[in-house]
Amino acid sequence: MAEMVEAPQKHRTGGVARTLITVYGTVVYVTFLVVFLYAMGWVEGLVVPHTINDGPAAPVAVAVVVDVALLMIFAMQHSVMARPWFKKRWTKIVPEPMERSTYVLFATAALALMMWQWRPLPDQIWHVETSWVRVAIFAVSLGGWALVLAATFAIDHFDLFGVRQVLRNQSGKSALPSHFRTPVLYRVIRHPLYAGFIIAFWVAPTMTWGRLLFAVGTTGFILVAVRFEEHDLIDTFGDDYRTYRTRVPMLVPRCGAKPR
Numbered sequence: 001m002a003e004m005v006e007a008p009q010k011h012r013t014g015g016v017a018r019t020l021i022t023v024y025g026t027v028v029y030v031t032f033l034v035v036f037l038y039a040m041g042w043v044e045g046l047v048v049p050h051t052i053n054d055g056p057a058a059p060v061a062v063a064v065v066v067d068v069a070l071l072m073i074f075a076m077q078h079s080v081m082a083r084p085w086f087k088k089r090w091t092k093i094v095p096e097p098m099e100r101s102t103y104v105l106f107a108t109a110a111l112a113l114m115m116w117q118w119r120p121l122p123d124q125i126w127h128v129e130t131s132w133v134r135v136a137i138f139a140v141s142l143g144g145w146a147l148v149l150a151a152t153f154a155i156d157h158f159d160l161f162g163v164r165q166v167l168r169n170q171s172g173k174s175a176l177p178s179h180f181r182t183p184v185l186y187r188v189i190r191h192p193l194y195a196g197f198i199i200a201f202w203v204a205p206t207m208t209w210g211r212l213l214f215a216v217g218t219t220g221f222i223l224v225a226v227r228f229e230e231h232d233l234i235d236t237f238g239d240d241y242r243t244y245r246t247r248v249p250m251l252v253p254r255c256g257a258k259p260r
């Protein structure tokens with residue numbers, strides 16, 4: 001099932017400007033990758049020096065207020081900048097080929113800010129001692145991250161992170177139209193990328209109050225964001241998306257159902 005919607009190219013850019021835009025998009029993408037990989041270690045408490053359970057100590061109430069504020073900054077940035085009405089206004093200021101990269105830049109900044117300023121709540125809610133069980137739990141959590149990555153490629157990884165837009169602009173081509181895609185992951189559930197995050201955040205051999213706050217906050221945000229995203233997808237793809245929504249579950253696969 002595929003539907004195409006033409007995306008108008010508002011800004012035409014010259015040679016040097018095109019190159020600068022390409023450099024911008026590439027630098028933003030590489031920066032995003034580095035920060036995102038760091039975030040994986042930060043959440044999992046693996047490899048990186050600074051994790052979700054480290055940082056400036058604060059009384060519990062202060063830590064909760066600061067962490068919730070950081071989560072809200074992250075959620076607001078993602079929610080507002082992803083909306084069509086915002087993009088319409090924003091592209092009057094920012095050249096269209098740079099719009100997605102700029103979204104990714106702000107998202108990366110919000111994520112980096114959260115990791116930098118997060119106040120730890122390191123008391124444990126559960127802690128699995130048995131090493132093979134810990135490894136198994138880590139493996140499931142890493143499976144969640146792998147699902148996120150697979151979903152980005154299933155939809156269009158380089159489009160999602162603004163690289164395709166700057167490369168097309170570099171070769172003088174206009175933006176690609178939006179495609180409605182239902183690759184295999186998207187035939188099992190409608191939001192595999194978000195499901196991957198939920199698995200990665202919740203499945204933990206050691207759960208601290210800080211990680212729980214993070215998991216609750218991000219899951220709450222995802223459940224709200226899905227509503228906005230689907231509203232926009234219906235606006236863009238109409239009945240194709242409406243029908244898809246009736247056939248395919250949101251986040252939890254139907255038991256025994258074959259991908260359709």
Ligand SMILES: C[S@@+](CC[C@H](N)C(=O)[O-])C[C@H]1O[C@@H](n2cnc3c(N)ncnc32)[C@H](O)[C@@H]1O
Nearest residue numbers: 151155179180181182186190191192193194195
């Ligand atoms: C961060 S991705 C998350 C995609 C999806 N919600 C998920 O969890 O797998 C958000 C972008 O994916 C796009 N998107 C979501 N479902 C899509 C589909 N079936 N086909 C094409 N684009 C889709 C949305 O329009 C949005 O620009």
